[in-house]
Amino acid sequence: MKVLAAMSGGVDSAVAAARAVDAGHEVVGVHLALSRMPGTLRTGSRGCCTIEDSRDAWRACEKLGIPYYTWDFSERFKDDVVDDFIAEYAAGRTPNPCMRCNERIKFAALLEKALALGFDAVCTGHYAKVVRNDAGDLELHRAADWAKDQSYVLGVLTAEQLEHSMFPLADTPSKDEVRAEAAERGLTVANKPDSHDICFIPDGDTRGWLEERIEMREGEILDTEGNTLGTHPGAHAFTVGQRKGLGIGRPAADGKPRFVLEVRPKDNTVVVGPKALLNVDRITGIRPSWAGLPLAEEATGEWFDCHVQVRAHGDPVPGRARVGTTEDEHGETIPAWHLELEEPLSGVAPGQTAVVYQGTRVLGQSTIDRAVNAQRLLSTADAHA
Structure with a gap:
């Protein structure tokens, strides 16, 4: 098969591409440029689309002896992931940008382009498994290593997308085995830290990032009875379950901490109450x-x-x-x-x-x-x- 390997610059995608090569597929590596102004270096283990990551992806492809390309998906990423993230918070919801990225970028825009260019499948380093059942239909299953299982963020995939998805790490017992394999293959990313948090907010300050993009207006913090307990700088910066940063002057009657129970963007209020x-x-x-x-x-x-x-x-x-x-x-x-x-x-x-x-x-x-x-x-x- 002709396989397009999505290369994030991390160890998982590198080993996944290597296994696709070992399986005899014709593999081409591609790194997605998702930002017009990426940081030059990673900040700790945050992010997954920096200049350093693109270089790591290129080095891995060089080692594997496969062609390497960088595709600019920054405009699509901004429209379908970043702007969606902002709009969801503005509506009082807490989105998962990784789900949107998998749904609209990696397994929609990328797969669409790959098929148009004659590729049979897109290969990624996700820990998940595609299984063909007794009736011949494809199913998505958890990976062998539940600790690293990523089937949750792939739950948006459709039957047609599963037909063209390849996850070579599906049966790998542990991430340690992937790192050991990368080291044996001479891949420089063998000990590279995992990326985490939101890639387009590299410093991890989601609240500060949102405050620059959503109009924040001071509003009331209410208890479950509708009594005013204090004020906040903007309801959009809060999410259900949040405990810190409420700034309520007086303690609850029972002395226990309060948590955000509800965000009401229409009237710009935040409702708080006990953890229960x-x-x-x-x-x-x-x-x-x-x-x-x-x-x-x-x-x-x-x-x-x-x-x-x-x-x-x-x-x-x-x-x-x-x-x-x-x-x-x-x-x-x-x-x-x-x-x-x-x-x-x-x-x-x-x-x-x-x-x-x-x-x-x-x-x-x-x-x-x-x-x-x-x-x-x-x-x-x-x-x-």
């Missing part, structure tokens, strides 16, 4: 998609058992799900997934992604629109009855 109120067990997800072919329950609307994961490295919790509808902010009916959890999750914010699993298989994902505690809803209803 962060627990949720009912989630409504919008913009749903299946990773591969859908279950039969999609057509019937019946409940199906599953596990739900809401963070890249979070623990999945058991529950059930069904396909249905909900109303958007304009009152229009839109597709939605309804999730009921057997164990509550804490600090779940609108805008996060809920990925649904059955065993190791990724069924699909949806963007969290609403997350509530069923018991708290009943208590509130009883209080107003």
Whole structure:
């Protein structure tokens, strides 16, 4: 096969490309330039698209003896990932830019261009597995090393995209083995630190970065009863589950810390309360998609058992799900997934992604629109009855 290897400049993508070469594929390496003004050097282990990373990708391709190219996707990245990130925060939601990057850049724009150029597949260093089931259909599954599993951020992939996706690290027992293999191959990235955090905010100061791009207006910090506890410089800079930076002058009656429970951008208020109120067990997800072919329950609307994961490295919790509808902010009916959890999750914010699993298989994902505690809803209803 003719394979395009997406080279981030890290050890995982380098070893993935090397394994594709060993498998006998015709491999070409490409590094995506996602910023018009990348930093010249990495800041610790933040970021994944600096000038240093592009050089590391080039060195790896040189060592592997494969062609190397840099493709400028900076405009598409700005429109589909960076601007989306800003718009989501402006709407009071907490987005996952890595999900958007995989959905709209690596497995949409990149794959689209690769297929147009005659490539059969895109190869990446993600820890996940594509499996063909007994019926001949492709499924996305967790990697062998659950500690490094990245199937969560790939939950946005469609059946067609899985047909052209290659993850050579799927069955690798550990990251240490990948580093050891890179060293044996003479790859200079063998001991390079993993990248983390948001690549387009290299200093990690998300709040400061947003304050330069979203108009911040002073507003009120409220408790769950609607009482004013203090003021904030701008609701958009807060996220559900946040504890630090609230700046409330007086302590809670019980002396325990308060957490952000809700961000209301329309009236520029932030609601805070005790940690216990962060627990949720009912989630409504919008913009749903299946990773591969859908279950039969999609057509019937019946409940199906599953596990739900809401963070890249979070623990999945058991529950059930069904396909249905909900109303958007304009009152229009839109597709939605309804999730009921057997164990509550804490600090779940609108805008996060809920990925649904059955065993190791990724069924699909949806963007969290609403997350509530069923018991708290009943208590509130009883209080107003």
